[in-house]
Amino acid sequence: MLASGKTPAGTHRPIMVEEILAALKPRPGDFVVDCTLGYGGHARELLARIQPGGHLLGLDADPHELPKTERRLREAGYPPETFTAHSGNFAGLTGYLAAFRIGAASDSAVPALADCLLADLGVSSMQIDDPARGFSVKLDGPLDMRMxxxxxxxxxxxxxxxxxxxxxxxxxxxxxxxxxxxxxxxxxxxxxxxxxxxxxxxxxxxxxxxxxxxxxxxxxxxxxxxxxxNDEFSALEMFLRQLPLCLNPGARAAILSFHSGEDRRVKKSFEAGLRGGLYDEISPEVLRCGPQERHENPRASSAKLRWVRRAGA
Ligand SMILES: C[S@@+](CC[C@H](N)C(=O)[O-])C[C@H]1O[C@@H](n2cnc3c(N)ncnc32)[C@H](O)[C@@H]1O
Structure with a gap:
């Protein structure tokens, strides 16, 4: 099923995993923020690379899918010391990080800043495949579309x-x-x-x-x-403004977008951040998936990946 380009119902295939790992360079002990946890495919890859000692905070605006993903990742061997799932919109990222404390640092008044951060924009296959959510052009259901x-x-x-x-x-x-x-x-x-x-x-x-x-x-x-x-462009703009405040010096962030309106905003914000000295490196050009992934997962063909590195390391 996977090789034929189909994603099994109720699941989601993570896109451009190798490219994202190469951009983020996760290391043991890192604090990672996955702003769009979805099915947890990227999170799982990141979690495997930040042990021992690392922690991943996974946010998602979808309160329906989040508990299922949390359960799956717990069953995959990631207890609360290594993984936290939080229901929320990444437009409020600085607030979540200010309130978030990791393990031994739980008394600290210092907000947790990310070493790696990922945002994989848009909707997941689970959301599209569920007629009750009203995202699908193929399946009949109530016209809802709210994440x-x-x-x-x-x-x-x-x-x-x-x-x-x-x-x-x-x-x-x-x-x-x-x-x-x-x-x-x-x-x-x-x-x-x-x-x-x-x-x-x-x-x-x-x-x-x-x-x-x-x-x-x-x-x-x-x-x-x-x-x-879902007011997606406003959420993305608010998130992009907060992003530098959420990263440790030298930390890396990657954003996967799926259409021109998103990519334009990401590119503009990253370039402005580089000019303003908030970032000291940005992806020189947009990265796309390879032909095999395009063949195996048609949704990946519109994906555009950009990354940044926070200045000050
Ligand atoms: C493409 S999926 C992510 C898939 C995930 N990377 C994986 O590997 O399973 C996008 C997810 O982002 C969530 N999302 C979209 N906009 C959001 C926002 N503003 N804040 C938080 N989550 C959001 C959606 O609910 C959806 O679960």
Missing amino acids: NPTRGISAQGLLRRTTPAALEEILADHADEPRSRDLARALAGGDFPTTKALALAIRSASPRLSGPESELTVRRVFQALRIAV
């Missing part, structure tokens, strides 16, 4: 309340949708209780598109809505 279903409004709620002008901006800005105006007019204010209902409405709003073009349009609209529902 944390206890916060904010669902995609159904957003579409119901939005205006054509606001939706046009979301579609153009979050997914480079070329037909954003027509689609926004057709969809804004509508009530689409399910993913299928929305996909049907998108297809009927673009009757002249060929089958594949129409499916691409459906994907772009879903992507744009997901980004808007």
